[in-house]
Amino acid sequence: MMAARLSLAFRLALRELRGGLRGFYIFLACIALGTGAIAAVNSVSRSITDAISTQGQSLLAGDVRFELTNRQATPEELAYLSGLGKVSAATDLRSMARLPDGSDQSLVEVKAVDGAYPLYGTFEADPDQPLSTLLEQKDGSYGAVVAPLLLDRLNLHVGSELLLGNAKLRITGTIKTEPDAVSEGFGFAPRLLTSRDGLIASGLITTGSLVANVYKIRMDSPTVGLKNIADRSNKAFPQAGWSIRTSDRAAPSLADNITRFSQFLTLVGLTALIVGGVGVANAVRAFLDSKRTTIATFKCLGAPAFVVVMIYLIQIAILALIGIAIGLVIGAVAPLFAAQFMAQFLPISTAPTLYPGALLLATLFGLLTTLGFAILPLGHAREVPATALFREQGFEARRLPSWPYLLAAAILIAALAALAIVTAYDRxxxxxxxxxxxxxxxxxxxxxxxxxxxxxxxPHVNSPAxxxxxxxxxxxxxxxxxxxxxxxxxxxxxxxxxxxxxxxxxxxxxxxxxxxPNFFFVDIQGSELDGFRKLVEGQAPAGKLIEVPMMRGRIVAFNGQDVTKMKVPAAGRWVLRGDRGITYSETLPENASMTDGKWWDKDYSGEPLVSFSNDEGKALGLKIGDKVTVNVLGRNVTAKIANFRKIDWQSLSINFVMVFSPNTFKGAPHAWLATLTDASASPQQEAAILKTVTNAYPTITSVRVKDALDxxxxxxxxxxxxxxxxxxxxxxxxxxxxxxxxxxxxxxxxxxxxxxxxxxxxxxxxxxxxxxxxxxxxxxxxxxxxxxxxxxxxxxxxxxxxxxxxxxxxxxxxxxxxxxxxxxxxxxxxxxxxxxxxxxxxxxxx
Structure with a gap:
């Protein structure tokens, strides 16, 4: 009996649809627009994340990547890495490149590579020559390949010379494709790529220099060798403190950001779909109102209310599927259009590819929205009396339909909300x-x-209008x-x-x-500190110069527990991602305030203590007395949290997540970090300061804050x-x-x-x-x-x-x-x- 009624309702629904889609164009547009937005955003996101996963070897330029901060691998560590496969070593740092006459300079992202680079992928330059040829030493200068932006900034051309630290470089070409650029992360300055010999000659690698030594390995059997590689390597060298990344997670920060951004855009698309749901409800209500005599006629001829409702529910479902199909077409072609604009920046494929998961998600959102907003007007239609055939009246929209329709609408809307929450990156x-x-x-x-x-x-108004x-x-x-x-x-x-x-x-x-501040000065050696201070004070007598010791360290454990095996809230995750700048101080920094605990005495010599940033510490679930283990220069240092500080990160002053008691790093080699603040300095004065410091101390990296903010x-x-x-x-x-x-x-x-x-x-x-x-x-x-x-x-x-x-x-x-x-x-x-x-x-x- 039920099957016969459904069959009858289906036939009558199709027969009514022969009259065309008049009155449903807004309905179709709303569903297509919202569904298309969700399908497009998730398809593009999936195309990028899939490319990161499938092209991981090329994006990483290796099967596995080991990174050490402020130090090179020891002979024992290097032997271990060589045993895993073919090794390519590179060194990354920021420094100042300047013209030979000292008239101009620019901050650059330096990358020094060896002859094995890249192990995977292809490095392309203009002119198209082997990288070894472009970087070779000739006539006392080292070859360098640079980003085109650097040529524009310094008004240079291929063949020009520039200085990096104490080394003379010759620009031999411009970078077209750097295979591992995405996995290296975002840079504030143009790339300068040279040989490791050229970097050594520059004198930039000194005690405490902020450098990252990267060792990439092409393994003989990566499918087997990559399994538990991080655990095995850390067990072999528990004090190494290296950051390990495999090709299946070549660019984790990029993948996480893409996923997070796509979630946000998905919610925006869902907002459009829900707004469209109001349009669906309006369109269904208007359509059913126009069909009130037809509905009344069905009832006069003995049609059960169930059959009447099913006739129009089937019609709405068919129309919804048409709108969803239009949206899915938009979502399917979106990666192709996106690839035309993003292929030069992100690893997105230009080949036609469908992403069924993204399209299915958009379909579910579209169906749930349509049915959730259409069910109540259908419930009203069920109540249309047969007498409406003889009177010009519609169903009374202000009265709620019967409880089964209210329950069905509530279930559908709840399912829509649950789907949005379950599929979200951040629930x-x-x-x-x-x-x-x-x-x-x-x-x-x-x-x-x-x-x-x-x-x-x-109140009564006189104007009739x-x-x-x-x-x-x-x-x-x-x-x-x-x-x-x-x-x-x-x-x-x-x-x-x-x-x-x-x-x-x-x-x-x-x-x-x-x-x-106007400037950050990085990699100031202790022997240079007095001379640097006098030079800056002479150039900016009204400025305020602040200097602090600085090292780089990576948090490896909380209370003895490996942080890589901990489930960390998103708000504090950035603290554990990579290396952090750390310092020591006898007194509370002037740009911070205590929120909990107490500061150590000036002559403190007991157990190593650390002051932790309040917001980040609380996000990580830390409390006074907890132990933090940091790897610095290949040595694990454990300190107890003595207090929490409130930090104003937006001030861009010298701020550190962790400030240690001075005895923690007594005798450890380090460089200094300084800021110069001079509100009265004009752009011309800032340029003069930058030029003077760079020429006098070529190994000091000077960062003009306004350029970074721009x-x-x-x-x-x-x-x-x-x-x-x-x-x-x-x-x-x-x-x-x-x-x-x-x-x-x-x-x-x-x-x-x-x-x-x-x-x-x-x-x-x-x-x-x-x-x-x-x-x-x-x-x-x-x-x-x-x-x-x-x-x-x-x-x-x-x-x-x-x-x-x-x-x-x-x-x-x-x-x-x-x-x-x-x-x-x-x-x-x-x-x-x-x-x-x-x-x-x-x-x-x-």
Whole structure:
């Protein structure tokens, strides 16, 4: 019996669909847009992460990578590495490259390689010659291949000479492809690649120099040899303190960032899909309202309510699948388009590839959203009485449908929320997102009800147009709820992202720039310290010079437990990723304040103690008395946490996660780090300081902070552009939903306009009335978007990013303008045709 009913419902559903898709174009667009955004974001993300996984050997330029900080491998360690396979050694550091006449200089990312580089992948240069030929020594100078950006900065060309430390380099070509560039991480300066002999001749590798010695190995049988390689190597040399990375995790930071960013964009796409869900509900309600006589006819002919509901549920499911299919096509081709723009920066394949997991996820989101928002209108349709065949009335939308439909809708929406949380990279953020969406819908409904309540109780106005507009806002079947729901979520998302971007840029170009030092000076040797100090004080007598000892160390254990085997919260994970700068001090640093514990005495000589950054320490679950083990120069040092400090990282002053008691590293070789702060220094004076220090001390690395901030600001701008583009998808969905809501209300508007015109109203008066109505609704929506977006942006900026948050008036005005233009513009476009309707056909149907 059930099978027969379903078969009948399926046949009738297909027969009704022969009439075309009129009334469902907004429905299809909403589903296609949201599904396409989710499918595209996840497909592109999967293409990058898969490339990192499958091309790991080329991206790492080896099967396994061992990195040692501030020291080279010992003969015993090198013998062990050679036993694993063919070894290629490289040294990475930052330094200053300068013109031979000392007239100009630039910070560079130096990479010195041996003849075995690269073990995998291909290094390409212009001109196309073997790397060994390009780097060979001739006539007392060493060959160097550089990034084209360095030629532009120093106005050089292939064949020019420059100085690196004490070595003379000859530019023999420019870098086209560096196979392991992605796995090496982000650099603030252009690349300069030379031989290891050239780097040794430069004199940059001295005691305490901030260098990374990297040993990459091509193993004879990597599938077997890579298994537990980190555990075996650490067991063989427990004090080595090396960082080990295998080709299956060639670029973990990049992969994590891509995954994290794709999660964020997925949530933005899901917002667009949920906004589209409002459009789905509106479209289904309008469609079923237009079919009320058909539904009543089915009931008069004895069709059970179950069959009636299934007829339209099948139609909605078919239409949803069409919209989802359009979205999946968008998602499938997205990696191909993305590859055209990102292939030069990221390892993304240009070959056509489908990512079934990403497409399946988008399909599930699309189906759950469609059914979750369509089920309640279907429940209303079930209640249409047979008498509606003889009367012009629709189903009463204000009364809730029966409990099975409410339960089904709740289950579907809960499944949608669960899917968003389960598939998220950071489930806490996903939970916050889901809660925010639910609260937004509740608040938006409350805003719509509040506007209608105020309109109902507003005082009498003399203007007929304004009086009509106010009446339209609170009457039965008003557009108030539809308009507020349609635009509110999309505008709130846009306000949130714009405020976050604005506050970040404000911090980078405002307070951070004002507070930050002018220069960082790195790798100052103890023998150079006095001379360097006198030179800087002579160049900047009004400046403040701060010097601290600096070493590099990597946290290897907490309370004796290996940190690589610990589950670390995301907020503190960066502290354990790679090496950290560490220092020692007798007194509390002047730019920090104690939050817990006490500082050690100046002449303390007991157990090694350490002061830990408060926020990072608490994120890692540390407390006073815990033991931290750090590997420095190949030796494990364990210290007890004596106190926690509050650090203002945004000041860009000299800050360290860990400050040790002086006795911890007594006698250990190290260099010094210094900052120079001079608020009165002009760009010309800064250039003179940079030139003087670089020429006098070529092995000291000088970093102009403003240049680094400019690089970060550019990256933030590019990131903001991508985020705004994604957010615009949600806004487009809002516009589509708004258009659909207004179109659905045109039938009632047509009747109203004809009756009013018959009673003497002019077209101009009706246009004013509709304009007032849309202005009021647009302003109410804009106020909600501003409040909700401001609260969300404040929370993210101040509580997650730990930056000062401020309200930006230009965002308020632009949001208000967008809301009013959309509501009034789209509203008048939709009602213009209504105002031109002839009276007779409409009056005959009343």
């Amino acid at each position: 806490f953020i996903a939970v916050v997102f889901v809660v925010a969406i639910v609260v937004s819908f509740i608040v938006l409904r409350a805003v719509a009800s509040g506007v209608a309540w105020l309109a109902r109780r507003s 304004l009086r009509l507009a106010i009446g339209n806002i609170h009457r039965p079947g008003a557009l108030t709820a539809s308009v507020v729901l349609s635009l509110g979520l999309g505008l709130a998302l846009l306000v949130t992202l714009t405020l976050i971007d604005g506050n970040m840029r404000r911090e980078l170009t405002g307070r951070m720039t004002e507070q930050a 690089v970060i600001n550019t990256l933030v701008g590019q990131l903001a552009t991508a985020i705004r583009a994604a957010a615009s998808v949600a806004l487009i969905a809002s516009v589509l939903v708004l258009s659909g809501a207004l179109a659905a209300g045109n039938r009632a508007r047509t009747h109203d306009a004809v009756v009013l015109k018959t009673l003497g109203a002019t077209r101009a008066m009706l246009i004013r009335a509709f304009s007032y109505e849309y202005l009021i609704l647009g302003a109410a929506t804009a106020i909600f978007a501003l409040l909700a977006g401001s609260v969300a942006a404040w929370y993210i900026v101040s509580r997650i990013m730990h930056l000062p948050s401020a309200f930006l008036p230009d965002v308020a005005f632009s949001t208000l303008a967008i809301a009013l233009v959309l509501t009034v513009g789209i509203g008048l476009i939709g009602t213009w045709r209504v105002l031109g309707q002839k009276a007779a056909p409409v009056l005959r149907e009343l």
